[in-house]
Amino acid sequence: MTVRYRELGNNRWNEQTVVLVVGPRTTILSQNGRRISPMALNRGMIIDATASSAMTRSIPPQTNAYVIRVVRGSQADEFTTGRILDFNHRNRNFTTISDGNLSSIVRFNLADNAGIIGRSGRQIQFSDLRAGMRVRVRHANFMTASIPPQTTAFEVRVL
Numbered sequence: 401m402t403v404r405y406r407e408l409g410n411n412r413w414n415e416q417t418v419v420l421v422v423g424p425r426t427t428i429l430s431q432n433g434r435r436i437s438p439m440a441l442n443r444g445m446i447i448d449a450t451a452s453s454a455m456t457r458s459i460p461p462q463t464n465a466y467v468i469r470v471v472r473g474s475q476a477d478e479f480t481t482g483r484i485l486d487f488n489h490r491n492r493n494f495t496t497i498s499d500g501n502l503s504s505i506v507r508f509n510l511a512d513n514a515g516i517i518g519r520s521g522r523q524i525q526f527s528d529l530r531a532g533m534r535v536r537v538r539h540a541n542f543m544t545a546s547i548p549p550q551t552t553a554f555e556v557r558v559l
Contacts, residue, residue: 401441401468402460403449420451420465429469436470444540446472478551480506481536481559487529494529495548496537508537508553516556524558534559 401420406413422428422438430436441447448469455461482496482504491509498504510516510526518524529535536557543549 401438401465403447417460418451418455419460419462420449420468421462422465422468426465427467429467431470431473433469441468441470442473445470478539478541479536480539481534482506484529484531484533484535486531487526489527492526493550496535505548506543507548507550508539508556509550510553510556514554514556516558518558529556529558 401422402417403420404415404417406415408414426438428436428438428441430440448471449465450467452464452466455463480496480498482498485495485497485505487494493507493509495505495507516524516526516529518528536559537553538555538557540552540554543551
């Protein structure tokens with residue numbers, strides 16, 4: 401499992417990524433302390449982990465996980481409906497605006513496994529999206545503080 405965490409260094413928070421290798425001897429506990437299977441872990445969960453101090457020098461580094469305890473379950477996804485202003489095929493992102501309101505502009509970065517569903521209800525390609533299309537985007541419940549704000553899109557539906 402890939403985990404992102406923050407650590408304080410030089411008076412600022414630095415985001416780090418590490419791959420925790422979960423094996424048959426890894427203990428995984430729910431919020432109430434019961435053993436759960438690795439399949440019960442989901443993207444967006446907040447966890448406490450005890451892991452080996454021996455890490456690979458790969459990017460991201462990898463280490464064996466001994467104990468994983470769920471602190472908070474994954475939070476619900478958010479939905480945004482708007483019209484596509486522009487898109488970037490190379491970086492797999494697009495920008496929307498809702499109700500013509502300039503303060504509602506958001507850039508969505510497509511997750512690697514994001515689904516794109518056309519009007520017919522069938523899967524379409526990112527390259528099929530066009531400026532002006534009205535879409536409903538299921539996305540992460542956080543956004544960057546940039547202008548425009550950015551977040552990860554998990555599913556795009558053409559309306």
